[in-house]
Amino acid sequence: MLQPRLPAARVATLTFLGAAGFLAFWSAAALSGMTSRDFLPAPWDVVRRFAQLVVEPFAGFTLFEHLLSSFQRFGMGFLIAVAVGIPLGLLMAWFPWVDRIVSPAFDAVRFVAPIAWVPFAALWFGTGIGGPVLIIFMGAFPPVLINTYRGAKNVDRKYIEAAQMLGASHLRAMTQVLLPAAVPSIVAGLRISAGLGWQSLVGAELIVASSGVGYLMVKGQAAVSTATVMSGMVAIGVVGILIDVALRRVQAVIETRRGL
């Protein structure tokens, strides 16, 4: 059963306690001497290193430059996933024969972790932008396709009947009935997709890239600078949250417009 909603003040206190507890535990572990500070840096070591990475180039670029190139790859992979996933999902929902053709291959491929495509990314694209983009695409594509398909399949029958009665062509039925009806489901899918895409990106850059946050982390590891690795983790986390916040805004705007 759901618990009653907590008052705002309680929420703020609990959030603060959670964060403070985590940092305290981390600091204590780093200071305890159980392991070398090189293996587990303290929070302030990370903050200092982070600030340094912002201004001083490391592995060729400053932190923001790395982030920018990561974000470009992410944006490309994500956009391709959206550009392929939404139309294909609509086609599958509208034409049963497309569904039958695509489903078997898709169902098999979507259980393969995006990172498993690294050998092909390297073979096909070398260290060009194509490699990481392929891996991001493999992570971001399934949720877009699945949510578009499910959202379109779950359209209330009466809208389909209305569209048929009004003589809508296949194209108009898909773009003006299925697509808008599926938008809430699609946006939910985009959030999952962006999350998975952003995660896969870092995996991809650990292996096939010469810039980006993942690359910065590999170089940090090679230099036994765990503070650098952790700075990369922090940057990834923050950007991940920002992407999700942006998509949540989109979701809220759409739901208000629909009167949901």
Add this chain to the structure above:
Amino acid sequence: MAIIDFNGVQRVFRQNGQEFVALKDVNLQVQDREFVAIVGPSGCGKTTCMRMAAGLEHPTGGTVSVDREVVTRPGPDRAVVFQAFALFPWKTVWDNVEFGLISLGVDAAERKRRIEHYIGLMGLGGYEKAYPHQLSGGMQQRVAIARAYVLDPKVLLMDEPFGALDAQTRVVMQEELVRLARQHPRTVLFITHAVEEAVYLADRIVVMTGRPGTIREIIDVKSIREAEQWDRHDRIEDVMDQPSFVHLRSHVWKLLRDQHGADLH
């Protein structure tokens, strides 16, 4: 000439190896510009009849033709007004009404002229840019009626269009529909379970009974309406007070009740 022709229509469902006859021997001809209401209890197959004329369902025996063509699929020549309105929630009033006209390939200027005409006629002026969820149920159904009329269809199929409305709104909509039917006479097949509504609106009433769904009787209302000059009255309650109206209503009620009694025995 019959515009809608139900010719020996049957509908049999198979469930768990058992056959269930939903409709049996339905023969009905709706003439040009005629307003025919089908009344009957729920489950008598009246909605199925309408959906067959729309091409949304198909008979298992016999044929349904509209304008001498056997109906095989839905299309804008047979406009439907659904009980649940079925307006597109993501489109404005204007865009909802325009949707079918675009399918028909009507050019922009003509679309504008026709939409404006029906939006005005249905009292929707000023709501062109509103979304369905911002409108009351009655207003939404006006949009749905405008969306159907604007297509200038061969037939209008209405499936309990006022069934989801409150009593007051319902009365207003019934009066509006009569007004609209006089200004723009069309061939209408109107499904309802409300006896008064059928007597008030229809030229002919088809009384259906269930298990299996069959036509019990077809009643000519138009000749009575014209003889008794119901059209002198603008308000539905004045028409309903006419002895001829009361008599007809009781007659239909009895037909439906006898069926109910027969079920109990």
